[in-house]
Amino acid sequence: MSIIDVIETRVRGFIADIQHPKQKKKININDLELQLRRLLDDYFEIDGYSLFFRTVETLQEEGQLIPILNKQFNGKTPALSLFYWVNIKAQEARWNRLEMMKLGDLFDFSYYERHPEWQTNQEWKRIENLYAFLKSSQNREIVSCEERSLELFGHEKFLVDGEIFPEGKGFLTRIGIAEDQLKMVNYGEPFVFWLKQGKEMKDIQRVLIVENLSFFHTSIQLLETNQLDYDPELIIYGEGTKIERSFSFFFRMFPHKNYLFYYAGDLDAEGYGILIRLIEKYPDCCIQPALKIYRKMLECFEQKNDQKIGQNQNQKFRDLFFQWFTEEEQELLQQLWQENKRIPQEVLTIETWRRWV
Numbered sequence: 001m002s003i004i005d006v007i008e009t010r011v012r013g014f015i016a017d018i019q020h021p022k023q024k025k026k027i028n029i030n031d032l033e034l035q036l037r038r039l040l041d042d043y044f045e046i047d048g049y050s051l052f053f054r055t056v057e058t059l060q061e062e063g064q065l066i067p068i069l070n071k072q073f074n075g076k077t078p079a080l081s082l083f084y085w086v087n088i089k090a091q092e093a094r095w096n097r098l099e100m101m102k103l104g105d106l107f108d109f110s111y112y113e114r115h116p117e118w119q120t121n122q123e124w125k126r127i128e129n130l131y132a133f134l135k136s137s138q139n140r141e142i143v144s145c146e147e148r149s150l151e152l153f154g155h156e157k158f159l160v161d162g163e164i165f166p167e168g169k170g171f172l173t174r175i176g177i178a179e180d181q182l183k184m185v186n187y188g189e190p191f192v193f194w195l196k197q198g199k200e201m202k203d204i205q206r207v208l209i210v211e212n213l214s215f216f217h218t219s220i221q222l223l224e225t226n227q228l229d230y231d232p233e234l235i236i237y238g239e240g241t242k243i244e245r246s247f248s249f250f251f252r253m254f255p256h257k258n259y260l261f262y263y264a265g266d267l268d269a270e271g272y273g274i275l276i277r278l279i280e281k282y283p284d285c286c287i288q289p290a291l292k293i294y295r296k297m298l299e300c301f302e303q304k305n306d307q308k309i310g311q312n313q314n315q316k317f318r319d320l321f322f323q324w325f326t327e328e329e330q331e332l333l334q335q336l337w338q339e340n341k342r343i344p345q346e347v348l349t350i351e352t353w354r355r356w357v
Contacts, residue, residue, distance in 0.1 A: 007051045008058065010036055015064055019089040024166070026068070029056065029080050049076055056080055063087055063115055066166045071312075079312050085166050088117050095119045103131050108176035118174060123167075126153055127175060133182070140183050148184040160186070189246040192237040194220050199233045201254055208232040208290060211240060211265030211274065215345045218353070227357055229292040230262050238265070244277055264290035267297055267333065268342030269313045272321040289324050293348070296356060298332055300347035307340045 014035055018025050033052055037043045053076075059065040067081035074080045094116075100109050107127065112118050129152045133140070146156035153159070153168065162169035172179060179186075194216075195201070208230060210216050216237040222228035223235060236243070236250075263278065265271030279287050307313075318337060322330050336342060 003046055004051050004054065007036065007040075007048065008055045010039060011052065011055045011059070015059065015086055016089075018086045020086075021089045024066070024085040024087060027084055027086055029074050029082060029084055033074075053078055053080060056084075060084075063118075063170075066162075068166070069162050073312055077313065077315075079314075095124060103127065106131060106134055106177075111174045111176070123171075126171060129153065130175065130177065130182075134177075137181070137183055142183045142185055145179075145184045145186045148182050152182075187249070187252075189242065190249055191239065191243065191246040192216070194223070194235045196223055196233050204233040204254060205260060206230050206232040207234045207236060207250075207259055207261045209236045209238045209243060209261060209263045210345065211238045211243075211263075211271060212345045213237060213239070215264070215348055218348060218350055221350055222353060227353065230290065232262065238263075238274070241270070241274055244274060244281070247278060247282065258286065261285060261287040262290035262293075263287060264293040264345065266342055266345050267294065267336060268307055268344075269311045269318065269337075270308065271342075271345075273312065273314055273317040276317045276320045289321070291324060294325075295329070296353075297343050297345065297347055298329060300343060300352065301332060303347045304336060304339075304341040304343050307342050313337075 011032070014032060018027060033049070036052060037048065040046070040048060042048075056065060060067065064087050066085040066087060068083040068085060069081065070083070072082040074082050095112070100112075103109075112123075133152055145160055149159040149168075150156040153171075155165065158165045158168040159171065160168075172182075195204075208219065208228070210219055216235065219228055219235050223232065234254075239246075263275045265274055275287075275289055322333055325333060
């Protein structure tokens with residue numbers, strides 16, 4: 001038996017001991033790893049964490065473990081969620097096969113055949129509600145995800161909040177139905193913005209998105225005195241990661257045309273991730289880092305401080321962000337990363353900006 005098989009067998013055994021036949025159990029992934037380390041004297045020599053990580057991913061794909069997405073991680077690289085739900089113990093199939101066949105014109109039950117633990121009364125009720133809706137969907141209007149979720153599943157957050165409803169996030173995938181079949185749309189969240197004085201919506205071409213509230217107000221002052229880099233017609237307050245949910249709202253508010261979006265955030269792992277995820281999620285938009293602003297931040301290198309606790313230090317996002325900069329600038333960014341330091345956007349004030357004017 002290979003070492004990965006040994007570790008997987010051990011972890012599966014731990015999970016089997018925790019599983020309950022009727023309800024999910026919550027575990028701390030660090031506690032689970034600690035149990036494994038106590039059984040393997042050479043855990044560190046064999047790079048046990050990498051094998052443990054692979055095993056957890058396998059169990060997650062199987063639906064045995066469900067990550068609790070609350071932005072808490074285990075502090076290791078690659079990172080895992082700090083808390084997981086342990087799914088209920090697999091049971092014999094208990095749905096009536098004839099009833100399943102009656103709904104087979106719309107649904108694929110193969111997932112439930114492979115995972116009989118999901119054959120619960122609650123899940124069947126959801127499927128019946130969904131079937132009734134789909135049969136009359138041609139006469140229904142498009143509503144928000146929350147509104148449809150409340151109608152079909154009894155709670156507005158069932159389909160959108162994996163922390164409150166871990167069983168809801170993957171429900172449509174389990175039954176093989178696409179979101180658009182439910183005639184619902186995930187509306188973008190409104191955001192705070194500032195339109196340059198004397199400009200109208202039709203005049204907008206360049207948009208600056210800033211991560212933090214302090215620099216949002218600083219940017220407004222700089223814009224109105226014609227000192228802000230890129231001279232944008234519009235400034236958006238990104239409010240940290242909220243911009244990833246609210247960015248789509250832009251296209252419901254402003255005229256449809258080609259815009260040039262500049263993003264400026266903190267020089268830290270979270271800031272890198274926000275920008276890269278925006279670029280990846282909206283490939284048809286021209287989104288790029290506000291390099292002139294980031295370079296001003298790098299000139300305030302001595303004002304670096306400690307990385308925020310709990311940030312997911314994703315190396316992929318880091319590398320994609322770093323490639324926008326010169327080799328000399330990348331050395332400074334790499335130094336920040338290695339020292340677990342960051343440069344907050346708040347180093348850019350009206351006073352410090354004067355040195356570049």
